[in-house]
Amino acid sequence: MKALRLLLLTTGLLVLWQLLVILTGAPPYILPGPLPVAKALVSHLPVLGSHLVTTLTEILLGLLLGTLLGTSSALAMIVSPVLKRWMLPLLVISQAIPVFALAPVLVLWFGYGMASKVAMAVLIIFFPVTASFYSGMQRTDPDLLELARIMGARPLAVLRTIVIPQALPAFASGVRVATAVAPIGAVVGEWVGSSAGLGFYMLHANARMQIDLMFAALTILAAISLLLYFCIDRLLDRLIYWQPNQGTSL
Amino acid sequence: MILSAPPAPALIFDRVSLDFAGKPLFHDLTLRLPGGQTTCILGPSGCGKSTILKLIAGSATLPFSGEIHFDPPPEAGRRVAWMGQNDLLLPWLPLVDNVLLGARLRHELSEPLRHKALHLIAEAGLAGYEQSLPSALSGGMRQRGALLRTLMEERQVLLMDEPFSALDALTRLRLQNLAARLTAGATVVLVTHDPLEALRLGDRIVVLAGSPAQVAEIIEPGGKPPREASDPATAVQYGQLLTLLMNGEP
Numbered sequence: 001m002k003a004l005r006l007l008l009l010t011t012g013l014l015v016l017w018q019l020l021v022i023l024t025g026a027p028p029y030i031l032p033g034p035l036p037v038a039k040a041l042v043s044h045l046p047v048l049g050s051h052l053v054t055t056l057t058e059i060l061l062g063l064l065l066g067t068l069l070g071t072s073s074a075l076a077m078i079v080s081p082v083l084k085r086w087m088l089p090l091l092v093i094s095q096a097i098p099v100f101a102l103a104p105v106l107v108l109w110f111g112y113g114m115a116s117k118v119a120m121a122v123l124i125i126f127f128p129v130t131a132s133f134y135s136g137m138q139r140t141d142p143d144l145l146e147l148a149r150i151m152g153a154r155p156l157a158v159l160r161t162i163v164i165p166q167a168l169p170a171f172a173s174g175v176r177v178a179t180a181v182a183p184i185g186a187v188v189g190e191w192v193g194s195s196a197g198l199g200f201y202m203l204h205a206n207a208r209m210q211i212d213l214m215f216a217a218l219t220i221l222a223a224i225s226l227l228l229y230f231c232i233d234r235l236l237d238r239l240i241y242w243q244p245n246q247g248t249s250l
Numbered sequence: 251m252i253l254s255a256p257p258a259p260a261l262i263f264d265r266v267s268l269d270f271a272g273k274p275l276f277h278d279l280t281l282r283l284p285g286g287q288t289t290c291i292l293g294p295s296g297c298g299k300s301t302i303l304k305l306i307a308g309s310a311t312l313p314f315s316g317e318i319h320f321d322p323p324p325e326a327g328r329r330v331a332w333m334g335q336n337d338l339l340l341p342w343l344p345l346v347d348n349v350l351l352g353a354r355l356r357h358e359l360s361e362p363l364r365h366k367a368l369h370l371i372a373e374a375g376l377a378g379y380e381q382s383l384p385s386a387l388s389g390g391m392r393q394r395g396a397l398l399r400t401l402m403e404e405r406q407v408l409l410m411d412e413p414f415s416a417l418d419a420l421t422r423l424r425l426q427n428l429a430a431r432l433t434a435g436a437t438v439v440l441v442t443h444d445p446l447e448a449l450r451l452g453d454r455i456v457v458l459a460g461s462p463a464q465v466a467e468i469i470e471p472g473g474k475p476p477r478e479a480s481d482p483a484t485a486v487q488y489g490q491l492l493t494l495l496m497n498g499e500p
Contacts, residue, residue: 143338150307150332151403153355161354165342242341242383 032212041216047201052220054197058114058186059228062121066182067175069122070129074171077130078137078163091130099123100188107193117194121185125178129171136170137163169243172236179232183225258406258437259320260285261306266316267462268301275301277462278316283454285321285406288430288438288475290448292495293458293466299441303409306439307332324406331403335412337396339384346371346380349398363402370398374428390421394428401432408433410440414447423479426450430476445491449484451475457494467494 014034020026021033028036041048073091077084103120110116140163148158190199198217205213263281267274275298283289291299305318307330320329331352339348349367353359371380374394384392393414400408413429414422430451442448448455449471459466469491471477477484 141338143334143336144340146307146309147332147334147338148355150330151352151355152328153352154357157355157357161343161351162340165340242385 029209029211032215036212037215037219040210040212041219044213044216048198048217048220051196051198051201051217052224054114055183055186055190055199055221056224058117058121058189058197059182061114061118062125062185063178063182065118066122066125066178067129070126070174070178071133071171073126073130074133074137077134079159091127094123095127099185103188103192106189112193112195116192117186117189117197120189121182124181124185128177128181129174132174132177133167133171136167139170140166168240172240175236176229176233179229180225183221183228187221256322258286258435259322259324261407261437261439262317262319262321263302263305264317264319266305266314266318268298268305268312268314270298270301274462276314277464279462279464281456281465283437283439283456285437286435287453288433288440288451290452290455291439291441291458292443292445292448292455292491293463294495295443297458297461297463299443299458300411303332303411303439303441306330306407307409320407328405330407330409331400331405333396333400333408333410333413335415337384337392339392339395339399341384344381344383345376345387345395348384348395349402351399352403367398367402370401370432373432374398388421390417390425393417393421393425397425397429397432405436407437408439410438412442413440415442415444422447423450427476445495446479446484446488449487449491450477450479455491457491 017034021031024031032040073087077087099120102123103116106116106119106123110119144162144166145158148162186197187199187202190197191203194200198221202214202217202221205211205217261283263279263283266276266279266281268276291302293299301312304312305314339345340351343351346364346367347354349371350359350363353363368380371377374397376391376394376398379387379391384395387395393416397413400410410429414425417425426447438451440448440451452469452471453475455467455469455471456465457467457469458464469487471484471487473483479485
């Protein structure tokens with residue numbers, strides 16, 4: 001049933017796309033139809049595949065590092081109130097700067113290779129993960145904490161047994177947001193300066209007026225972002241078994 | 251059974267005064283709750299019934315004057331166990347681990363303790379549900395789990411804050427019987443708004459009234475708990491208690 005719905009949805013979108021091309025009469029160098037894009041996709045599959053590997057690696061590395069960094073910052077702030085007082089304003093300031101404006105600086109510092117794109121993705125991911133995990137831990141049921149106090153609990157055991165598990169559903173929503181925005185970081189990084197990746201390839205194709213190829217790269221990017229999101233979503237639902245269906249499973 | 255020698259301590263409130271939100275909740279409240287018996291505290295809502303339990307539990311957020319002490323004083327750090335209206339079972343832990351929560355939080359888990367938990371679970375009629383998550387249990391089963399978790403603490407003073415009020419009438423009667431059997435020998439302070447529950451379970455019933463709250467009446471129903479609701483003496487006392495409570499309402 002799910003598969004059928006997905007198939008119908010995709011077909012619907014393709015039909016809509018083709019209708020748009022017919023109705024607007026847009027020339028192929030403005031809006032190519034789905035068929036030429038599919039042809040371009042198939043004929044350039046190996047080169048698109050190699051660029052996809054680059055972008056996907058950037059996204060995954062960014063997700064991993066950003067989540068790790070966000071998780072440890074949130075934990076540090078929960079464990080140490082002093083650290084929290086210093087870190088919280090920093091976090092807010094970091095969000096006041098538009099991260100995309102930092103892209104040229106990151107490329108300058110980390111070079112044209114993968115590192116600057118990963119850094120970009122990490123910067124975007126860091127805040128939603130930190131904020132969601134931290135506020136999740138802060139919202140621990142006070143009655144549970146009182147129960148633990150009466151039981152003579154050790155602080156670390158309370159953190160591990162009560163505070164962290166209780167915050168995991170909130171953490172998971174942070175990771176879902178992070179998964180959705182990580183490709184943006186990687187692609188913007190590639191636009192500013194790179195020699196590989198789907199973002200780079202799109203600019204390249206655009207400059208050569210190979211609009212069908214540009215759309216092919218875009219299609220792959222959209223498909224892989226969706227796939228990644230749904231994989232992470234399923235994984236989180238399975239890991240946080242006591243509160244399933246937090247996300248938007250198909 | 252688990253609550254063996256030395257005898258459970260009595261609890262003494264000596265001229266306890268406490269202000270809450272700028273108004274006196276207690277003024278020179280003096281009260282003795284005998285050791286090894288169940289004292290039920292009845293009174294209109296907002297009169298400070300639950301606050302009495304919090305004071306005994308040593309809640310740091312309540313600045314009171316006067317003295318509250320245990321006679322004889324128990325071992326440091328092993329004073330009381332708590333059970334509230336919400337079961338507070340952790341949704342990510344199976345029943346047996348929830349029953350063992352105190353030991354886990356103190357890093358005291360052991361095989362004999364685990365055996366004891368399993369034994370208690372069977373005795374409470376929950377055999378076969380040891381590995382079930384709380385979400386798979388009914389309200390009555392969860393509250394039984396909370397009762398077992400309280401008993402596993404092996405404290406001689408048990409504080410119960412409306413522990414059965416969220417249950418349907420039949421389940422409540424069954425749980426009252428179970429609680430009376432399993433807590434025999436401990437000093438139990440049970441706050442309730444249900445006069446029948448007080449009459450079924452209490453060796454003594456303390457009725458609070460007025461503002462600031464004072465002891466309006468102490469009733470000793472006679473005989474051993476749990477008393478049958480259908481018992482004629484209980485029925486008569488129920489009527490008297492209701493009248494008393496109605497007159498105490500502002």
